[in-house]
Amino acid sequence: DTGVSQDPRHKITKRGQNVTFRCDPISEHNRLYWYRQTLGQGPEFLTYFQNEAQLEKSRLLSDRFSAERPKGSFSTLEIQRTEQGDSAMYLCASSSRGDQPQHFGDGTRLSIL
């Protein structure tokens, strides 16, 4: 059983560029979560999907951020017009049910030049 897979593992881009990250959850996990983790902090919740429906979004998710899960399997997180403050580790997690613990991928580390 493969775990949560995230791609790319690292992304370096110039300020103002758009970036897109992909997350493949554990197969048959219908819950998918995105988090952001900055240095010295714990992960902070960004958004949550149940199947293809985006059920919750954090206030951290500004208008420049959009997440999709079109077929209820993999998910993408896009950041438009990146800013210095977007530099962080973006983590994806999945769970089989709402009352089951979340399993995390190894994240995408984003660096904005």
Added chain:
Amino acid sequence: TQLLEQSPQFLSIQEGENLTVYCNSSSVFSSLQWYRQEPGEGPVLLVTVVTGGEVKKLKRLTFQFGDARKDSSLHITAAQPGDTGLYLCAGGHQAGYQKVTFGIGTKLQVIP
């Protein structure tokens, strides 16, 4: 604003020593998870506790959930270099795990 406070934030000990890290909140959680995270990797789930007063053991690690479900502790016996990492507690809100709040973490270094 983090709702979960973890202490200490940093801990450096010699191999073989025992240690306890704490996770405290003013909020009641329906469940609490402990994760370990190594540099450049995602958090790995160690344990979930759901009942007030619950104690779970995982080899040399002992986890306890407070009676009021507001706090938790992680005790490591005879620490080993492989225990080095960032230990995160995460509180689950309401009846499910949809809203999970993480603490800032305890960075543990075990020196051989």
